[in-house]
Amino acid sequence: MITGSNCHCLVCRLEASLIAELEQESAGRECGLLAASSRVLASFPSPLDLVRELHTHDDANVSTSSDALLLELLKQHASAPTRSLCQRLLLLVFIPTIHRTASHVRAVFPTLAHDDAAQHVVCVFLEFLGSPELQTRRSHLAFAVARKLRRQVFRWAIHESRGAAPEEGAADPITDVEEAPREEPQYAEVFLRQFLDNCQKMGSLTLEERDLLVRFKIEGVTHQELAGRNGNSAQGVRHRIRRLLNRLRSLAHESRWQHAPEQLELFPR
Numbered sequence: 001m002i003t004g005s006n007c008h009c010l011v012c013r014l015e016a017s018l019i020a021e022l023e024q025e026s027a028g029r030e031c032g033l034l035a036a037s038s039r040v041l042a043s044f045p046s047p048l049d050l051v052r053e054l055h056t057h058d059d060a061n062v063s064t065s066s067d068a069l070l071l072e073l074l075k076q077h078a079s080a081p082t083r084s085l086c087q088r089l090l091l092l093v094f095i096p097t098i099h100r101t102a103s104h105v106r107a108v109f110p111t112l113a114h115d116d117a118a119q120h121v122v123c124v125f126l127e128f129l130g131s132p133e134l135q136t137r138r139s140h141l142a143f144a145v146a147r148k149l150r151r152q153v154f155r156w157a158i159h160e161s162r163g164a165a166p167e168e169g170a171a172d173p174i175t176d177v178e179e180a181p182r183e184e185p186q187y188a189e190v191f192l193r194q195f196l197d198n199c200q201k202m203g204s205l206t207l208e209e210r211d212l213l214v215r216f217k218i219e220g221v222t223h224q225e226l227a228g229r230n231g232n233s234a235q236g237v238r239h240r241i242r243r244l245l246n247r248l249r250s251l252a253h254e255s256r257w258q259h260a261p262e263q264l265e266l267f268p269r
Helices: 010-023 025-037 047-056 064-077 080-093 095-108 114-129 141-161 185-201 207-218 223-230 234-253 260-265
Strands: none
Touching (some): 010 080, 010 095, 010 114, 025 080, 047 080, 080 114, 095 141, 141 223, 185 207, 223 234
C-alpha cells in the first residue's frame, strides 16, 4: 500500500475504498470461500495480510514467493465464485505500480487530466488480468504487469496529446519519432529512444546495451528487476548502467548530436 502518502488522487481514493470494503463483515463470506479453495492463500489470516506480504517484496520486484502468490490469485480470479474478491485483491497488490505509472505519464504529459490518466491505467490493468499473455505466464508476473502498464499507457498518452484516439493495429507511436513534435518537452523519452537507436547504429552501443538502457530509462524497470532477469546482482547492474550513462553523456556533448540539451537532462548524475 502507498505508505506515508498524502496524495488524494483517484488511485489513492480507490485504494482507500478497496481497503474499507475488505474490512467489512460482508466480505467475510467471500474471504472464507477463497481460503477454502486454496491452501496457498488460506495461510494468510486475512486478504489484507496477503496484500501486505506481497508489498514487502515491492510490488514490481521479481521473487519466487511473490510469483507463487500472484499465480494463485490469478488462478482464483478465473473462477466465478472468487472473481470479485481476487480482482479487488489484485488491484490492491498493484496499487503502487498503478499509482507510479499514472504519476509518470502525468509528469511526461502535463496536459493530460489527472483522473483521465489514472482511469486509463486502471482500465489497462483490469483488461490485462484476463489476457492470455498474463494467464500463460509462470514467472516475473509483477514485472510483466508493470511493463504492460508503462507501454500501453505511454502509447495512449502520445495519441491523446496529439488529439487523436488510438487505433487498433496502428504502429507503435513510441518508435514513430519522425512525426513527434520535437520542440515539446513531453517527448523527451522519444528523443532518448532515438538517441539510443543512433548510438547503436554508430557502434557506440551494442544491441544488448541499448535494450538495457531502454528498460531502465524509458520503461522504468528497476535495478533489482533487471538483475532478476539476467542473473546478475543489482549492484552489478547499477554499476554497468552508470558506466553506460557516463559514455552517453560524452556522446551527447558532441556537436553532431541533435537535441543534446534534452538528452543530457535524461542522464542525471
